[in-house]
Amino acid sequence: MHPQPPMDKLRRIIVLLLLATCARAAAGAAWTHDAYIWQRKPAAQVDDALRASSGQVNGYCVLASEISWDKASPKIVRPRFDYAGLAALGKPIGLALRIGTRNSEKQFADALPQIVAEASALLESVRNAGLAPSELQIDFDCPESKLGLYRGWLAALKTAAGETPLTFTALPCWLQHEREFVDLARTADGFVLQVHSLHKPRAIDDTFTLCEPGAALHWCRGADGLAARAGTRFRVALPTYGYTLGFDDKGRFIGLAAETPRDWPPGAQLRTVRSDPRAMQALAQTLAAEKLPRATGIIWFRLPAENDRLAWTGKTFSAVIEGGEIISHLAVEIHRAKPGLAEIVIINRGHTTEPLPQRVKITWSGDASLESRDGLGGYSFYYDRDDPRALVGMRSLASTEIAPGHSRVIGWVRFDSPDKKPITNISINATIP
Structure with a gap:
C-alpha cells in the first residue's frame, strides 16, 4: 500500500468536512409549510387569505401559466396576478406551469420548443414585474412509460430557467420505476410528491378519501430513498380541497364538480368528499417527526379562500398548521x-x-x-x-x-x-x- 501524498490527504479532509457540514445543515433545516395559490381569477378573498396566512405559511406557489392542447397547437392561459404585490409579502414565491396531457414520442418532441418558449416568456414577464421567482415548478401528469421523455423536457427547461430553481410534481406511481425516477429527479433541483387524488368511485356507497395517510407515509419513505440517490430534496403536497360527486338514480358515478358548480341531470344523487383536517394534521406532524433526510416540508393544495365552497376555511387551515386541537362544535x-x-x-x-x-x-x-x-x-x-x-x-x-x-x-x-x-x-x- 502506497502512502498518500500530503495534498491528497488534505483534499480528503476538506471533502469530509464539507460533507459533515452539509449533513448537519440538512438535519437542522426548518420544516416548512408552503401553499399553492391555484385560483385562476384574481379575487379580494384570495388577497385576504394571503394576508391572513402570511404568519404561518413560509412560501407560496402560484398557478402562473397553463398549457392545454388543440391537437398540436398550444392554448396558453396565464392567470392574472399582482406579482409586485406578491413580492412585497417578503416570502418565497414560486411559479407553477401546468401542462396538459401528451402521450406519444412525437407529441413530446413537438411540444418541447413550445413549452420552453412559454417558460422563458413567463419568467421574463414575472421578473420584469418585480418578482424573482423562488422556483419554476412543472406540473405534468406524465404517463409512467414516458418518464425518459419527460426527463428531456426538464433538461431543456432547467437551461431555460437559468438562475431560477426547477422543480416538478411527482406522482406516487412513478416511484416504482426507480431508475427512471432517479434520473428524472437528478435533472431538476427538487420535486413535490403529490400524495392526494380521487380514484373514480364505483358506486355511491363507496368509501371516498382524497389522501390515505398510511399509503402517503409509505410513498414518502420511498421517495426519500430515491431523492437521496438523486442528490435532491422534496416536499409533500397534502390536500385542503373537496369535491361534489354525482351519481345517477341507480347509484352509478356520472361526474364530479370542484369549486365551479355544475348542472346535474334530473334524479342525480350527490355526495361530498372533503380533505379530513384531523387526518392531514396528524400526517403532517408524523412526517415532521420522522425527519426524513431529504424531505423539507409540506406544500398545501391549496390556500383556502373565503369564496371556496369545498376547501377548508382559513380558520381550519390555521388550526391544522398550528398543531392545535381540531374542534367540531x-x-x-x-x-x-x-x-x-x-x-x-x-x-x-x-x-x-x-x-x-x-x-x-x-x-x-x-x-x-x-x-x-x-x-x-x-x-x-x-x-x-x-x-x-x-x-x-x-x-x-x-x-x-x-x-x-x-x-x-x-x-x-x-x-x-x-x-x-x-x-x-x-x-x-x-x-x-
Whole structure:
C-alpha cells in the first residue's frame, strides 16, 4: 500500500468536512409549510387569505401559466396576478406551469420548443414585474412509460430557467420505476410528491378519501430513498380541497364538480368528499417527526379562500398548521329579534365544516303562549308529543353544511301574552339532542 501524498490527504479532509457540514445543515433545516395559490381569477378573498396566512405559511406557489392542447397547437392561459404585490409579502414565491396531457414520442418532441418558449416568456414577464421567482415548478401528469421523455423536457427547461430553481410534481406511481425516477429527479433541483387524488368511485356507497395517510407515509419513505440517490430534496403536497360527486338514480358515478358548480341531470344523487383536517394534521406532524433526510416540508393544495365552497376555511387551515386541537362544535341559539319574537340560529363555533343538525329542540317557560312559528332552510317545526311547551325542528334537506364561523337562521317563533302586554318574562332555550 502506497502512502498518500500530503495534498491528497488534505483534499480528503476538506471533502469530509464539507460533507459533515452539509449533513448537519440538512438535519437542522426548518420544516416548512408552503401553499399553492391555484385560483385562476384574481379575487379580494384570495388577497385576504394571503394576508391572513402570511404568519404561518413560509412560501407560496402560484398557478402562473397553463398549457392545454388543440391537437398540436398550444392554448396558453396565464392567470392574472399582482406579482409586485406578491413580492412585497417578503416570502418565497414560486411559479407553477401546468401542462396538459401528451402521450406519444412525437407529441413530446413537438411540444418541447413550445413549452420552453412559454417558460422563458413567463419568467421574463414575472421578473420584469418585480418578482424573482423562488422556483419554476412543472406540473405534468406524465404517463409512467414516458418518464425518459419527460426527463428531456426538464433538461431543456432547467437551461431555460437559468438562475431560477426547477422543480416538478411527482406522482406516487412513478416511484416504482426507480431508475427512471432517479434520473428524472437528478435533472431538476427538487420535486413535490403529490400524495392526494380521487380514484373514480364505483358506486355511491363507496368509501371516498382524497389522501390515505398510511399509503402517503409509505410513498414518502420511498421517495426519500430515491431523492437521496438523486442528490435532491422534496416536499409533500397534502390536500385542503373537496369535491361534489354525482351519481345517477341507480347509484352509478356520472361526474364530479370542484369549486365551479355544475348542472346535474334530473334524479342525480350527490355526495361530498372533503380533505379530513384531523387526518392531514396528524400526517403532517408524523412526517415532521420522522425527519426524513431529504424531505423539507409540506406544500398545501391549496390556500383556502373565503369564496371556496369545498376547501377548508382559513380558520381550519390555521388550526391544522398550528398543531392545535381540531374542534367540531355546532351550537343552536335563540336570538331575540324583538319582544315576543325570537329567531332560532345554528352557529358553527368549531374548526370543521359540519352538516346542519337533523334535529333541534326548542323549549320555553313563562306566562306567554306560542302564537306562531315557521322553519327556514329546509327545517319544519312541530309540537313535541311529550311536552306542550316544546317544539322539535326536523331538517328535510339531505346535505346542507355550515362552515366554521358561519351562522344560519333555521326558523322563528312568536309568543303572545294573554293580556296582550309586551312580553318580558319568557325564557326560551334551544338544544341539539
